[in-house]
Amino acid sequence: MNNLTKIKIEKPAKEIFEAFVDPEKIGGFWFSSCSERWEQGKTVTLRYEEYNAQGDIKIAELEANKKIVFHWGTNGEGNKVSIFFTELEDHSTSVVIEEEGFSVNHEDQILYLLDNKGGWVYTLTCLKAYLEFAVTTLRASLIKK
């Protein structure tokens, strides 16, 4: 089962794409830091200072201002995440995130999928606040059990 989340952001695609790939920007809306600029074929390390946690993601595909595909997870290959940026007629941008690879045969797996859904909606809402209003402190405030 896939997890699909979409939001409208009142900024050009280029600016939104940069917020993901530029390690100076990610701390404004998502992880606290990233080891380096995202480039196709690279493995980069994302760090959550607040939770003393970090993980690697592998950038499979980058199309400037249009598309990002990466893999993350615990098994080396992990889930595939695709991010699509599409400029709309009113000069805003539709940002679509699709994560693939979920099983939903047990309640634990459904809870994992729900947590993932909440995570993407949270990240995209924080991203919207960051880019439209320069608000950088909404992130890292969802409370996990």
Added chain:
Amino acid sequence: MNNLTKIKIEKPAKEIFEAFVDPEKIGGFWFSSCSERWEQGKTVTLRYEEYNAQGDIKIAELEANKKIVFHWGTNGEGNKVSIFFTELEDHSTSVVIEEEGFSVNHEDQILYLLDNKGGWVYTLTCLKAYLEFAVTTLRASLIKK
């Protein structure tokens, strides 16, 4: 199955409680308007101007600055939603929303639960931005298929 979402907001519980029950405030982070102030036993109408949609909710319980319980949904009684406000030692407040009544026996039901999860995370993040930064325009930007 229940849907549980928690966020930390850097405001006193009283201010967050008021954002839900005061019809002048709901348009800053959630629905566009509400018919009247929330009071125990009342049925109030929530309107989403952007989607030309509205629905009634029945307020079952109100404990000022601490707890709100309401029912919503399509079958008269509907799902039960409980909102808890707990002030923390650092003068911020933990806001917990629990919605009860989900079945997860079919993929459609899981999609409904996922949509509900995304909705609560979105509402709470918009609420945080509204109360902490007076940002009122994050709402109504998630794109549904």
